[in-house]
Amino acid sequence: MFEVVYYSMTGNTRKVAETIAAGLGVKAESVKEKKELAKDSFVFLGSGCYASKPGGKLRKFIARNDFKGRKMALFGTSGSGEGHEVKAIEELLKAKGALIKGSFCCKGRALFFFNRGHPSNEELAKAREFANEMKKS
């Protein structure tokens, strides 16, 4: 069973989350509404990048849930597209004993005029490929 949980302030990461979720045949859920994770589910967790970090609500979600031995895949969007948010999520989860199977990051539109058109259709297609790859792991 897969779960896709995300934090998105301006909608870019939500697009990636929904694309991944569609590939997995599940619904993407905002971390703001997510209560509990199913036991033993494979969780895709993602966030936008805010001052080089994932959103505070996502960090709190990680702090209050049990990830020991859980299979996980990570994703994120940022102005730079470099994935600092994904690396930060990975560190937090590794400290909680999660098994990180892979990660995906891409650019997201920022401040109305940077990165217009991102995540692009091509980036979303890559996100879908990523979901398919992770399904096999």
Ligand SMILES: Cc1cc2nc3c(=O)[nH]c(=O)nc-3n(C[C@H](O)[C@H](O)[C@H](O)COP(=O)(O)O)c2cc1C
């Ligand atoms: C408050 C704020 C801080 C940001 N800080 C960074 C940053 O440190 N590095 C970066 O590459 N992008 C930064 N960005 C750009 C966002 O990471 C980018 O727009 C991302 O796609 C936002 O995801 P979201 O639409 O899911 O919220 C910032 C954007 C906002 C609104």
